[in-house]
Amino acid sequence: MKLLPQIQVEGGAEWLARTATQCLIDEARLSPKPGLVDSRGNGAHHDLSLALMERSAHSLTSTFQALAQQSWQRPADIALRQTIGRLGREGEQQMMAATSGVNTHRGAIWALGLLVSAVAMHGGTGGAQQIAATAAELAKLPDNAAPKVFSKGLRATHRYRVPGAREEAQQAFPHVMQRALPQLRLSRLNGSSETHARLDALMAIMTSLTDTCVLSRAGLEGLDAMQDGARAVLNAGGSAHPAGQAALAELDSQMLALNASPGGAADLLAATLFLDRVEITSNRLI
Numbered sequence: 646m647k648l649l650p651q652i653q654v655e656g657g658a659e660w661l662a663r664t665a666t667q668c669l670i671d672e673a674r675l676s677p678k679p680g681l682v683d684s685r686g687n688g689a690h691h692d693l694s695l696a697l698m699e700r701s702a703h704s705l706t707s708t709f710q711a712l713a714q715q716s717w718q719r720p721a722d723i724a725l726r727q728t729i730g731r732l733g734r735e736g737e738q739q740m741m742a743a744t745s746g747v748n749t750h751r752g753a754i755w756a757l758g759l760l761v762s763a764v765a766m767h768g769g770t771g772g773a774q775q776i777a778a779t780a781a782e783l784a785k786l787p788d789n790a791a792p793k794v795f796s797k798g799l800r801a802t803h804r805y806r807v808p809g810a811r812e813e814a815q816q817a818f819p820h821v822m823q824r825a826l827p828q829l830r831l832s833r834l835n836g837s838s839e840t841h842a843r844l845d846a847l848m849a850i851m852t853s854l855t856d857t858c859v860l861s862r863a864g865l866e867g868l869d870a871m872q873d874g875a876r877a878v879l880n881a882g883g884s885a886h887p888a889g890q891a892a893l894a895e896l897d898s899q900m901l902a903l904n905a906s907p908g909g910a911a912d913l914l915a916a917t918l919f920l921d922r923v924e925i926t927s928n929r930l931i
């Protein structure tokens with residue numbers, strides 16, 4: 646049966662939005678994550694909890710759906726960039742209203758928002774590489790309506806001269822495409838459980854991300870601890886192995902002691918889970 650285009654758009658946008666929200670929830674629940682909110686507790690955060698993260702994730706479904714609808718089969722141009730910039734900022738306000746002003750998902754709205762738009766631009770399906778490349782095209786376009794705010798993330802990228810959330814997207818998500826997605830699939834192939842495969846994917850991101858959340862709270866000492874600790878987990882055989890689990894517990898203690906939390910890495914894990922699902926579903930449809 647040939648679907649009417651509008652029905653296809655509505656159904657596709659709804660699926661993408663539900664999937665993006667589910668990836669945020671899966672990321673938040675995944676345990677044990679070093680320093681981050683997970684099923685065990687609040688990590689290094691005093692103002693976050695799992696219930697709050699889940700409420701925030703649900704509040705974003707309508708934003709993701711609007712992003713997908715507005716981006717459906719459109720080219721990457723300034724008009725679309727301005728539309729998604731506006732929708733992304735409205736999404737941030739919706740998140741803030743749902744959490745009484747706590748930043749639960751700003752970085753995640755950015756990464757997943759761009760990826761949701763990119764899939765929609767390709768008509769609701771596509772390979773991870775193609776989608777990430779399209780998201781990068783969008784991220785590179787100027788959004789003249791964006792307010793000039795000197796955020797924590799921006800300050801950290803200037804102070805330490807490192808790439809942050811913007812650059813990760815503009816470079817087509819190298820930590821997702823070259824590290825997390827290959828690691829997720831390798832760990833699955835090696836027989837790891839889904840939980841262990843996801844934890845390994847998070848470690849793969851943390852080995853080299855310049856996470857501005859960590860830099861803002863714990864400086865270079867925190868960043869080095871994160872990168873070295875994540876490498877130790879993978880070198881010990883990953884989170885499925887007893888030695889890897891011990892290294893992961895050690896990393897968790899270190900992050901808590903330093904008050905550090907790799908929020909950017911968590912966002913990119915959610916982005917990884919999203920691209921994995923979109924690609925698997927697209928392959929089934931072919």
Ligand SMILES: CC(C)(COP(=O)(O)OP(=O)(O)OC[C@H]1O[C@@H](n2cnc3c(N)ncnc32)[C@H](O)[C@@H]1O)[C@@H](O)C(=O)NCCC(=O)NCCS
Pocket residue numbers: 729730731732733734751752753754755758759788791796797798799808809810811813854855856857858908909910912913
């Ligand atoms: C680009 C964003 C994330 C702002 O980035 P900036 O570094 O200035 O700010 P801020 O400190 O508020 O947030 C950064 C967040 O990104 C995540 N992050 C940190 N480091 C990294 C990194 N190296 N790579 C990826 N993400 C990271 C963390 O969650 C962090 O909290 C975003 O809020 C924004 O400007 N959005 C505008 C709306 C828009 O255009 N949206 C379009 C798509 S929906």
Ligand SMILES: Nc1ncnc2c1ncn2[C@@H]1O[C@H](COP(=O)(O)OP(=O)(O)OP(=O)(O)O)[C@@H](O)[C@H]1O
Pocket residue numbers: 672673681682683688690692693698748749750751752753754797858862906907908909911912
């Ligand atoms: N499971 C998680 N636990 C904690 N943070 C997460 C998690 N998943 C994603 N994040 C990301 O981490 C960021 C929150 O970091 P942080 O609490 O440092 O924010 P902030 O409001 O900028 O700083 P602060 O709380 O130090 O004032 C969000 O942008 C969010 O996208």
